[in-house]
Amino acid sequence: MKKILPAALWILFLSGLFVSLAFSEREHKLVKCRNIEVVINNDDENYFVEREDIIQMIKDNGDSLINQPLWSINIPKIEAVLNTHPSIDSAEVFEHVNGDISIYINQRKPIARIITKTNESYYIDSEGFLMPLSPRFTAHVPVFDGDIRETYGANYETDFSNDVINDSLFKTTSLDDVFSLAKYIVADEFWNAQIVGVTVGEEIVITPRVGNHKIILGDSENLEEKFKKLYVFYQEGLTKKGWNTYSIINLKYRNQVVCSKAN
Numbered sequence: 001m002k003k004i005l006p007a008a009l010w011i012l013f014l015s016g017l018f019v020s021l022a023f024s025e026r027e028h029k030l031v032k033c034r035n036i037e038v039v040i041n042n043d044d045e046n047y048f049v050e051r052e053d054i055i056q057m058i059k060d061n062g063d064s065l066i067n068q069p070l071w072s073i074n075i076p077k078i079e080a081v082l083n084t085h086p087s088i089d090s091a092e093v094f095e096h097v098n099g100d101i102s103i104y105i106n107q108r109k110p111i112a113r114i115i116t117k118t119n120e121s122y123y124i125d126s127e128g129f130l131m132p133l134s135p136r137f138t139a140h141v142p143v144f145d146g147d148i149r150e151t152y153g154a155n156y157e158t159d160f161s162n163d164v165i166n167d168s169l170f171k172t173t174s175l176d177d178v179f180s181l182a183k184y185i186v187a188d189e190f191w192n193a194q195i196v197g198v199t200v201g202e203e204i205v206i207t208p209r210v211g212n213h214k215i216i217l218g219d220s221e222n223l224e225e226k227f228k229k230l231y232v233f234y235q236e237g238l239t240k241k242g243w244n245t246y247s248i249i250n251l252k253y254r255n256q257v258v259c260s261k262a263n
Contacts, residue, residue, distance in 0.1 A: 033065045033073065034099040041106045047137040048087035048107055057081060070095050078103075086131050086156075112182035112198075114175070115145040122152040126186075128161025128179050142185055142192075146200040148174045174200050177220040184223045191227060203252065211243035212262065218252025226251040233257045 038051040058065060061081045065073065075093050082091035082105070089108045095101055108131055110123035123131045123139060130152055150173050160179040177200060185191045197207035206215035217226060229251055237259075238245065248260040 031070050031097065031099050033068050033070060033095075033101050035101070036065055037100060037102045039102065039104050041104075044107070044109050046087075046107050046109060046139060048134045049085065049105060050136075053085070054082065054103055054105065057085065065101055070099065073101070087134060089125075089127070110139040110141050111186045112141050112178055113139065113143045114148060114178065115143060116148045116150065117146070118149075118151075120151055122156075124160065124175065124179055124182060126183070128159050130156040130158070130160075130175075132156075142182060142195050142198055144178045144182070144198045144200060146174075146198075146205075147202075148178070148200055150175050177204065180220045181217075181223065184227070188227070190231070211238065213244070213246050213249050216248060216250040216252055225254075229257050 038054050078093050079091050082088060087108055089106045092104045109126040111126050112124050115121050121133055125131050160175050185195050194208050195206055196209045199205045204217040206217055244262055246259040247262040250258040
């Protein structure tokens with residue numbers, strides 16, 4: 001008798017659970033989307049996309065969402081559509097039992113603006129991928145120009161952060177150098193503020209924000225050593241002699257800084 005009673009209680013509990021789940025499932029099918037919340041991560045002060053862009057992309061895909069039953073909303077499909085936007089790094093979509101839909105957007109972070117030899121312009125982002133310019137927002141990043149021949153259309157799917165590509169033995173495009181140098185610059189608060197432009201050619205030449213000099217970097221190898229030399233020279237040389245004393249500061253020679261005086 002004692003064994004029968006607990007078994008009966010378990011049967012009643014499971015029956016109640018199944019009834020509750022069935023009821024919840026029926027209720028869920030009746031719930032319709034009543035509100036769309038769009039949260040865009042602007043931590044890096046990039047404003048490439050706005051709420052209206054997200055809603056329009058969903059509408060263009062044939063989804064109205066508002067007043068649409070939650071059970072009929074294809075969440076993975078919406079995420080896949082939003083992730084095709086060239087300025088979106090990731091998109092996550094969630095539905096809530098009250099009928100709300102939440103969309104969380106992480107934007108891509110450009111670290112350099114490219115101007116090619118044919119005057120085409122685009123960005124390279126922190127992950128090593130290319131992204132187009134935006135008619136709405138211009139990122140405040142160093143500008144790279146010069147002998148850059150890679151077009152956006154032929155390279156936007158290439159990952160320039162790839163370790164094999166960035167190996168000096170396997171480098172095939174000038175964008176490998178651009179990514180390496182841009183990544184180093186934006187990671188340092190001082191150089192990110194001081195460097196406004198970089199010209200790529202047989203040698204890499206940097207244009208600083210303060211001072212009328214040009215900085216010859218040579219190639220993109222040994223960046224930490226070269227910028228350390230430059231920083232020491234700034235502190236011990238230019239701050240004493242004046243920021244416009246030299247027209248050229250050459251860093252390409254190992255363990256020395258070679259300068260040409262301004263006229």
